[in-house]
Amino acid sequence: xxxxxxxxxxxxxxxxxxxxxxxxxxxxxxxxxxxxxxxxxxxxxxxxxxxxxxxxxxxxxxxxxxxxxxxxxxxxxxxxxxxxxxxxxxxxxxxxxxxxxxxxxxxxxxxxxxxxxxxxxxxxxxxxxxxxxxxxxxxxxxxxxxxxxxxxxxxx
Amino acid sequence: xxxxxxxxxxxxxxxxxxxxxxxxxxxxxxxxxxxxxxxxxxxxxxxxxxxxxxxxxxxxxxxxxxxxxxxxxxxxxxxxxxxxxxxxxxxxxxxxxxxxxxxxxxxxxxxxxxxxxxxxxxxxxxxxxxxxxxxxxxxxxxxxxxxxxxxxxxxxxxxxxxxxxxxxxxxxxxxxxxxxxxxxxxxxxxxxxxxxxxxxxxxxxxxxxxxxxxxxxxxxxxxxxxxxxxxxxxxxxxxxxxxxxxxxxxxxxxxxxxxxxxxxxxxxxxxxxxxxxxxxxxxxxxxxxxxxxxxxxxxxxxxxxxxxxxxxxxxxxxxxxxxxxxxxxxxxxxxxxxxxxxxxxxxxxxxxxxxxxxxxxxxxxxxxxxxxxxxxxxxxxxxxxxxxxxxxxxxxxxxxxxxxxxxxxxxxxxxxxxxxxxxxxxxxxxxxxxxxxxxxxxxxxxxxxxxxxxxxxxxxxxxxxxxxxxxxxxxxxxxxxxxxxxxxxxxxxxxxxxxxxxxxxxxxxxxxxxxxxxxxxxxxxxxxxxxxxxxxxxxxxxxxxxxxxxxxxxxxxxxxxxxxxxxxxxxxxxxxxxxxxxxxxxxxxxxxxxxxxxxxxxxxxxxxxxxxxxxxxxxxxxxxxxxxxxxxxxxxxxxxxxxxxxxxxxxxxxxxxxxxxxxxxxxxxxxxxxxxxxxxxxxxxxxxxxxxxxxxxxxxxxxxxxxxxxxxxxxxxxxxxxxxxxxxxxxxxxxxxxxxxxxxxxxxxxxxxxxxxxxxxxxxxxxxxxxxxxxxxxxxxxxxxx
Numbered sequence: 001x002x003x004x005x006x007x008x009x010x011x012x013x014x015x016x017x018x019x020x021x022x023x024x025x026x027x028x029x030x031x032x033x034x035x036x037x038x039x040x041x042x043x044x045x046x047x048x049x050x051x052x053x054x055x056x057x058x059x060x061x062x063x064x065x066x067x068x069x070x071x072x073x074x075x076x077x078x079x080x081x082x083x084x085x086x087x088x089x090x091x092x093x094x095x096x097x098x099x100x101x102x103x104x105x106x107x108x109x110x111x112x113x114x115x116x117x118x119x120x121x122x123x124x125x126x127x128x129x130x131x132x133x134x135x136x137x138x139x140x141x142x143x144x145x146x147x148x149x150x151x152x153x154x155x156x
Numbered sequence: 157x158x159x160x161x162x163x164x165x166x167x168x169x170x171x172x173x174x175x176x177x178x179x180x181x182x183x184x185x186x187x188x189x190x191x192x193x194x195x196x197x198x199x200x201x202x203x204x205x206x207x208x209x210x211x212x213x214x215x216x217x218x219x220x221x222x223x224x225x226x227x228x229x230x231x232x233x234x235x236x237x238x239x240x241x242x243x244x245x246x247x248x249x250x251x252x253x254x255x256x257x258x259x260x261x262x263x264x265x266x267x268x269x270x271x272x273x274x275x276x277x278x279x280x281x282x283x284x285x286x287x288x289x290x291x292x293x294x295x296x297x298x299x300x301x302x303x304x305x306x307x308x309x310x311x312x313x314x315x316x317x318x319x320x321x322x323x324x325x326x327x328x329x330x331x332x333x334x335x336x337x338x339x340x341x342x343x344x345x346x347x348x349x350x351x352x353x354x355x356x357x358x359x360x361x362x363x364x365x366x367x368x369x370x371x372x373x374x375x376x377x378x379x380x381x382x383x384x385x386x387x388x389x390x391x392x393x394x395x396x397x398x399x400x401x402x403x404x405x406x407x408x409x410x411x412x413x414x415x416x417x418x419x420x421x422x423x424x425x426x427x428x429x430x431x432x433x434x435x436x437x438x439x440x441x442x443x444x445x446x447x448x449x450x451x452x453x454x455x456x457x458x459x460x461x462x463x464x465x466x467x468x469x470x471x472x473x474x475x476x477x478x479x480x481x482x483x484x485x486x487x488x489x490x491x492x493x494x495x496x497x498x499x500x501x502x503x504x505x506x507x508x509x510x511x512x513x514x515x516x517x518x519x520x521x522x523x524x525x526x527x528x529x530x531x532x533x534x535x536x537x538x539x540x541x542x543x544x545x546x547x548x549x550x551x552x553x554x555x556x557x558x559x560x561x562x563x564x565x566x567x568x569x570x571x572x573x574x575x576x577x578x579x580x581x582x583x584x585x586x587x588x589x590x591x592x593x594x595x596x597x598x599x600x601x602x603x604x605x606x607x608x609x610x611x612x613x614x615x616x617x618x619x620x621x622x623x624x625x626x627x628x629x630x631x632x633x634x635x636x637x638x639x640x641x642x643x644x645x646x647x648x649x650x651x652x653x654x655x656x657x658x659x660x661x662x663x664x665x666x667x668x669x670x671x672x673x674x675x676x677x678x679x680x681x682x683x684x685x686x687x688x689x690x691x692x693x694x695x696x697x698x699x700x701x702x703x704x705x706x707x708x709x710x711x712x713x714x715x716x717x718x719x720x721x722x723x724x725x726x727x728x729x730x731x732x733x734x735x736x737x738x739x740x741x742x743x744x745x746x747x748x749x750x751x752x753x754x755x756x757x758x759x760x761x762x763x764x765x766x767x768x769x770x771x772x773x774x775x776x777x778x779x780x781x782x783x784x785x786x787x788x789x790x791x792x793x794x795x796x797x798x799x800x801x802x803x804x805x806x807x808x809x810x811x812x813x814x815x816x817x818x819x820x821x822x823x824x825x826x827x828x829x830x831x832x833x834x835x836x837x838x839x840x841x842x843x844x845x846x847x848x849x850x851x852x853x854x855x856x857x858x859x860x861x862x863x864x865x866x867x868x869x870x871x872x873x874x875x876x877x878x879x880x881x882x883x884x885x886x887x888x889x890x891x892x893x894x895x896x897x898x899x900x901x902x903x904x905x906x907x908x909x910x911x912x913x914x915x916x917x918x919x920x921x922x923x924x925x926x927x928x929x930x931x932x933x934x935x936x937x938x939x940x941x942x
C-alpha cells in the first residue's frame with residue numbers, strides 16, 4: 001500500500017491504495033466520483049479522460065500513485081456554478097445520447113479548445129475530428145459532438 | 157417556442173449526463189458487496205473433465221467458487237430462445253441446452269465454467285486465474301461452412317449436422333418459373349459480415365438477495381427489465397416474479413445486445429443467494445467481445461429476374477445464418493421473420509422465395525443487432541438491384557423508380573403489408589441533396605487528380621413497431637409485443653408517465669414528455685417519465701426494433717385518452733357544463749366561448765380531495781393502458797453516398813452522405829436526426845471498418861479495440877439528413893420509428909458507391925483499404941475518365 005495525496009476538483013484528498021490501483025479506480029471507487037467512466041481495457045475509448053495538471057489524460061492508463069501531488073479535474077469539477085460552455089454546448093447541439101462517453105468527450109473537448117487557443121490555431125471540423133481520435137462514441141456518429149465542440153470553441 | 161410534437165426541444169436528461177451524475181449500473185455500490193469473476197474456456201469446443209478450485213479457494217478474500225453442477229443442482233434452468241421456428245418439413249427447431257455455467261461441454265471461447273466470488277474485484281480476478289480446469293479439446297467448427305461440412309464436429313447432440321432449422325417462405329415453384337422466364341437474371345453471392353454491437357457501457361449486474369423475505373433485486377444493463385424478469389422467473393427459475401425486482405438504471409447504449417439475459421446476470425442472482433452477499437459483475441471490453449451476442453453473419457446466394465422492360469419478375473434467396481454456439485433469446489426470429497419478410501424492399505415484386513439454413517458454430521451466440529435482419533435484407537435487395545442496373549446498362553435510379561411500390565396498402569408476397577409511403581419523393585429529395593446530376597463532372601475532376609470517384613444509392617425499407625401480438629404469436633413468438641403505460645396526474649397537476657419502454661440514449665424523457673405536454677397543454681417541466689424498474693412500472697416489453705415511438709408512445713396516448721375522459725367529467729361537473737363544451741390547453745380546462753375555466757391543477761386537486769366529484773366516480777386521476785399494434789410500421793428512405801478511392805492505397809474517403817427518410821410523424825426532429833446519424837455511423841462501420849474474425853480454432857482475433865475497428869470521428873463525414881414523411885396509418889400518432897434506419901440503409905449505399913468507383917461488383921464488407929486495393933489490382937480497374 002502507498003499513500004497518495006492529490007487535489008481533485010479543488011479539494012485535497014489522500015488515501016492508502018494498492019500500488020497497482022489505476023487513477024480511474026481511485027477516482028471511481030475511493031472518491032466515488034463515478035462520472036469518469038471505463039469503456040475499454042486498451043486505452044482506446046477515452047470515456048475515462050480527466051485533466052491532470054491541466055492536460056487531458058486517460059485515467060485508465062495512469063496509476064493513482066503517478067498522480068501523487070497532481071491537480072486533477074474530473075467531469076464533476078468543470079462546472080463553476082453554471083454549466084461549463086462545453087457542457088452547455090453538448091446539450092444545445094444534442095451531442096450526447098446514452099451519455100456514457102460524454103464525460104470523456106467533454107474533458108477532451110475542453111482540453112483541445114484550450115490547446116488550440118494557447119497555440120493561436122483554428123479548431124475547425126477537420127481538426128476536431130482528428131483530435132477526437134482517442135474518444136469513441138457509438139451513439140451519435142460524432143456529427144453533433146463536432147458541432148458541440150465547435151460551438152464551445154467560440155464561447156470559451 | 158412550442159414544446160409539443162415537432163419541436164426540437166433540448167433533452168431533459170442531458171444535465172445529469174453532462175455533469176457526471178448519470179447513474180449506470182457500475183456506479184452503484186451496495187453494502188456488503190462482493191465481486192464475481194468468471195472462469196472462461198480458452199477452447200472453442202472441449203469436454204470439461206475436472207475443475208480444481210482448491211488453490212482459488214485458499215486465496216485471500218475469496219468467498220466462494222461455484223460451478224455448473226451446483227447451479228443446475230439448485231434447479232436453475234437453461235437459457236432459452238423465445239421464438240419457435242419450424243423447418244420446411246414441419247419439424248421444430250433444434251435448440252441445444254445452454255447452462256449459465258457449462259456442466260460438461262464448452263462450445264465457444266468465453267463459455268463460462270465457474271465463477272469466483274471475492275471481496276474485491278482484483279481478488280476475484282486473481283483467484284479466477286488459478287481455478288484449474290481440465291479440458292479434452294474437441295474439433296472446432298468456427299464458421300458456417302465448417303459447421304455444415306461433412307464430418308463436422310457435432311456441437312449439440314439434438315442438432316444433427318449442426319442445423320437448427322431449414323426454413324422457407326414464399327412460393328418456390330412460381331419464383332423459379334418467373335426467373336426461368338426472365339429476360340435478364342442477376343445472380344450474386346453476398347456475405348453479411350459479423351459485427352460486435354459495442355455499446356460504450358459494457359454489461360454489468362449487481363444482484364442482492366434479501367433473506368428476510370426471500371426477495372431478489374437485480375440492477376442490470378437491460379433494454380427491457382420486465383422481459384428480463386419474465387425469463388429469469390419463468391424459464392431460469394431464479395425466483396418467482398413477485399420475489400424479483402429488476403432495475404435497469406441509466407444504460408449506456410444497447411443496440412440490441414442488451415435485450416437478452418446472459419449467463420452472468422443469472423449467476424450473479426444465484427450467487428447472491430448462495431453467499432448472502434450482493435454480487436457485482438462488470439464486463440471489461442475484452443470480456444464483452446467474448447460474451448456479448450454478435451450480429452449479422454449471413455452467407456447468401458440470390459437471383460433476381462427482370463422482364464425486357466426492367467420490371468422485377470422474381471426474387472430467389474438462399475441464406476445460411478450463423479447462430480454461434482447457443483440460441484440466444486430472439487436469435488431464431490432474426491434471419492426469418494425480421495429478414496426474409498423484408499426481401500420485397502421498396503419494390504413491387506410478384507414472386508419471392510427465401511430459404512434460410514440456421515447453423516450452430518463454435519462462436520459467440522448471434523442475435524439482434526441494430527436493424528436485426530432488416531440490414532441483411534436491405535443489403536441483399538439493394539446490391540442486387542444496383543448490380544442488375546449495371547448489368548442491364550440502366551440508370552440505377554430509374555430502375556428503382558420503375559419498380560417502386562406506388563399504391564398503398566401494398567401486400568408483399570412475404571407477409572408484410574405496407575401501409576403508406578412516397579418512395580419516389582424520398583428518392584427525388586436525396587438525389588437533389590446529393591446533386592446526383594452533377595456527379596459526372598465531379599468524377600472527371602477527381603480522375604484528373606488520380607482518384608476514383610463513385611456514387612451509390614440504397615432505397616431501404618424496414619418493419620418497425622414490433623409487433624401485433626396475435627400475428628407474431630402465430631409466427632412462433634413466445635411473448636406478446638404490445639406496450640404498457642400509466643399516466644398519473646398528481647393533486648398539484650404535475651404528471652408522472654410510467655412506460656414499459658426503456659431509454660438507453662433515445663431521449664424518451666424528453667420526447668414522451670413532449671407528447672403529454674401537448675396533449676394536456678401543460679409545461680414540459682411538469683412531466684416526469686418513469687421507466688426501467690419492475691417495481692414502479694407494471695409491465696413492459698422494452699425498447700428494440702424501433703418500437704418505443706410507434707408502440708410505447710401509442711400506449712401513453714391511449715392512457716392519456718382515458719385521463720382526458722375523467723378530466724372532462726370532473727370539469728363539466730364543477731363548471732356545470734357539458735363535457736363536449738370543454739377545451740383542454742394552456743394549463744386549464746375551459747368552457748369554450750366563456751370565461752369559465754378551471755386550472756389544470758384544480759382538476760387534479762378536485763380528483764384527489766374528492767369533495768365534489770360526479771356521483772359514483774372514484775377519487776384519483778391515473779389511468780393505465782396496454783397498446784397492441786395492428787400492424788408493423790414501415791419506415792423507408794433513400795440514402796446516397798459519394799466516395800473517392802485512392803487507387804494507390806485502396807483507402808476510401810466518404811465525400812458526402814445524404815439520407816432522406818420517411819419516419820411518419822416526428823416528435824423531436826433534433827433527436828430523430830441524432831438517431832439517424834448514429835445509425836449511419838454504425839452502417840459505415842459495417843461497410844468499411846468492422847468485422848469479428850475467428851481463426852479456424854475458434855479463437856476470436858478481433859477481441860479488443862486494438863483489433864476491432866470502431867468508427868472514429870475522423871473516419872466519418874458530417875451527414876446531410878432530410879425527411880420526406882408520410883403519416884403511418886396504423887397508430888394514433890402516425891409514427892413509424894427511426895432508431896435503426898441508418899444502420900439498415902447505409903451499408904448498401906456505401907458499397908454501391910465504392911463498387912461504382914472501382915468498377916468491380918464483387919467487393920465484400922468491410923471494404924478495407926487492402927481489400928479495395930487488391931480488387932483494383934486484380935481487375936485492372938482503371939480510372940474511368942482516363
